[in-house]
Amino acid sequence: MTSRRLLPVLLALAAALLVGCGSDDGGEERPVPSQNRGSDERPVPEGDRVGTDDFTFALPAGWVETSSQVPEAELAFSATEPSGDIANNINVMKSRGSGLDAEEATEAAVAELEASSSFEDVEALDPYDVDGTEAGxxxxxxxxxxxxxxxxxxxxxxxxxxxGITFSFGLETSEADMAKVAEQVLDSWTWE
Structure with a gap:
């Protein structure tokens, strides 16, 4: 049961970590623990690929690396302009596997987030193919x-x-635009 609960907790943490990105809270800069990262606040030119030794993907043009703000993440990037309360962003977190398939992981994530007072309107989507691997x-x-x-x-x-690949968006971002950004990134994903 513990392994089933770890995935949603990790996802909730990932989503929460980047809330401050793009804000003016003057938060303390944290060190970047991974040597695979480039320097923060460097705009990513269109078509450039980013990643780690495990994977690479293409980002929307002009997004900047914000990995130092999320040391628990493998990578984190955000748009330069805020969209409501936050800047649209992505973070990727890696942990030891639990053996859950995409359907089981989705069910566990929905149950855990629905039980949290921080999340509402939790909805399962169809599984998504990420370079040959099914994702919940x-x-x-x-x-x-x-x-x-x-x-x-x-x-x-x-x-x-x-x-765990989390895309966070300001509420002003339309559902269609959220799906477009996420799908463009995931469709460009390559396992190394």
Missing amino acids: SITSIATVQGKTYAARQYFLERGGNRY
């Missing part, structure tokens, strides 16, 4: 540290590892 997927509205935003989360297992 959910959407939700989250309120963390007084800021409300929409999240699209994808989670999958590969090579004994669990990956």
